[in-house]
Amino acid sequence: MNRTLNVVRMQLVNRATYIWVPLMVLGGTIVITLAIFGLIASNGNVEVDMFGGGAQAPLWYFAVVGVQALTLTFPFSQAMSVTRREFYLGTLITAALTALGLALLFVIGGFIEEVTDGWGLGGYMFRLTWVWSQGAVVAGLFFFSLAMLFFVVGFCGATVYKRWGNLVLTISLIGLALLFVAGLWLIGQLQAWPEVMAWFGSLTPISLTGAMLAVAAVLAGGSYLMLRRSIA
Amino acid sequence: MTAVIEVKNLTKRYREKTAVDDISFTIERDSIYGLLGRNGAGKTTVMSILTAQNFPTSGDVRVFGEAPYENAGVLRRMCFVRESQKYPDDATPLHAFRIARLFYPNWDQPLAERLIAEFQLPVKQRIKKLSRGQLSAVGVIIGIAARAEITFFDEPYLGLDAVARQIFYDRLLEDYAEHPRTIILSSHLIDEVSNLLEKVIVIDGGRIVMDEDTESVRDRAATILGDSAAVEAFVAGREVIHRESLGRVTSVTVLGALTAADRAALAASGLDVAPVSLQQLIVRQTQHAAPADEGALR
Amino acid sequence: MVEEGRPLFLQIAESVEDSIIDGSLSEQDQAPSTNELAAFFRINPATAAKGIAMLTDKGVLIKRRGIGMFVADGARELLLGERRAAFADRYLDPLLAEARKLGLGPDDIARLLQARATTTTTEGTAR
DSSP, rough: OHHHHHHHHHHSSSIIIIIIHHHHHHHHHHHHHHHHHHHHTTOOOSSSSSEOOGGHHHHHHHHHHHIIIIIIIIHHHTEEEEOOHHHHHHHHHHHHHHHHHHHHHHHHHHHHHHHHHIOOOOOOOSOOOTGGGHHHHHHHHHHHHHHHHHHHHHHHHHHHHHHOOOHHHHHHHEEEHHHHHHHHHHHHHHTTHHHHHHHHOOOOOHHHHHHHHHHHHHHHHHHHHHHTOOOO | OOEEEEEEEEEEEEEOOEEEEEEEEEEETOOOEEEOOOOSHHHHHHHHHTTTOOSSSEEEEEEBOOTTTTTTHTTTTEEETTTTTOOTTTTOOOHHHHHHHHHHHOOOHHHHHHHHHHHHHOOTOOGGSSSSHHHHHHHHHHHTTTTTTEEEETTTTTTOOHOOOOOHHHHHHHHHHSSOOEEEEEOOOHHHHGGOOOOEEEEETTTEEEEEEEEHHTSSEEEEEEHHHHHHHHHSSHHHHHEETTTTEEEEEESSSSOHHHHHOOOOOOEEEEEEOHHHHHHHHHHHHOOGGGGGGO | OOOOTHHHHHHHHHHHHHHHHHHOTTTTSSSOOOHHHHHHHOOOOOHHHHHHHHHHTTSEEEEEEEEEEEETTTHHHHHHHHHHHHHHIIIIHHHHHHHEEETOOOHHHHHHHHHHHHHHHHHOOOO
């Protein structure tokens, strides 16, 4: 357990990767979004609340972190005589801690927006109505699982690459895309769009959180199985 | 002597080639081994398999009596910094050493600092911006300061100039003398490292062609030089591993230590005897053993 | 300093023996340690140890428990005796072989020897 915790410390040694850059990305997005809100608001009386998608920016960065956790830190962990299991658990724990931090910031941002009525501009990037429809805790959990999902997708993709190489990874991605398109076609064929839309409408944050965590768990489990046979 | 590593019938096969072909050897504790061979002979593959960074196709590997795969108890007592080691993005040598300190229980920080000064390593500069020599220095410092019970050095001096290489050899020997441990050093610069080695294992084409005490091998061959007829007369019946001619002068490398009687006979025939360095012996012996492969690209 | 083609431990032993013979290492003096020799010649300590072990077996060095290796009493005489016995093999045989090649007989050699010997004893070290 001690060595696993040391993996966490190893990942955090370069504080930039897991702390400063996500904060900078978030900070940057906030500034840009606020500027946009300000511009729109100053153009005239806005009746409707504005919603910006800025909160997602750190998530994409987090997916990249997931990739690099494997491509760059895994080989070094091997040189440090760390087992694959210790590396895997330690890295996931680090990701979870960071995701937790991001989720907390997301919730705090939401509270700020609630209190200031949207930064005094009626603009919201954290307190997105649907996400907060079941309360702050669920909103936090939602954002946490979204962040973990992004991380694990990056990590898993990189593990496929390490284990089987470029070709297999590309084929998998194309395969997934084809499956998705096939799914859309099938829905069309069965004229099931109304049902699909209804189902989407009935989704609650908690159910989507559950789904995301389930997918993340599956991808994470698969990553571990592949990691066990990967060569740095 | 206790064996710390036991390898039996190890084979590693890739689709295109067999990198390691049914090799067996033992590593005794607290000795310095040279794992010698040409580029592509299989040295890095063997070391990767011993440290569970790579997997055997077949065969058995035991380190401290156990299989090393995912075995934290065994792995933490080994250190293997490979020749082109990858480091975390934007990491500096300082980060790398700080992390090494977390994982290597015997890490000696004052020693690391002394080495950093001697190699003049800029510790706050990002590793990806370092020169090849400085990158090697990082690996060398980790390898020495970690004081792991089994330490592997994989061609550790690439990019290091002659002065830096000498620093490495000197500091390694010095620390080994005070803190004995098992060291396995892979190299294709045989003569440069030969004085450090207690034992040599030579790998050629994935097979072990020599596994001996360095001292036993040192006087194993001699080069006889002189008039062709006289030379041929002397070497008749001996194992010749190399032959060169220039006009009427022939130079022949023979296996087998020369006795006093031999030397007298040589002096009487007016033939010269030249010593054969470890590198020459290994090169000539491996060329001799596999003449068919000499043109093959690796 | 270190020759190719000869075991290092022999060369180490010889180096220590040379010091004893020329007097820089006297009887009852402490001999250089294994680590000192290894560092000086830049060789593996185990090899240096082998050389020291050989000298101990020969009776040139003795081990004093807890302190170290010391030059044994009578070591110098022992080594001188050994070298004198080998002198003819090591130095005279090659000399005679070369002389034969050049057509110099034993009388020629004796004359050269006398001439050279007197000049070196006046210039070189005694004994």
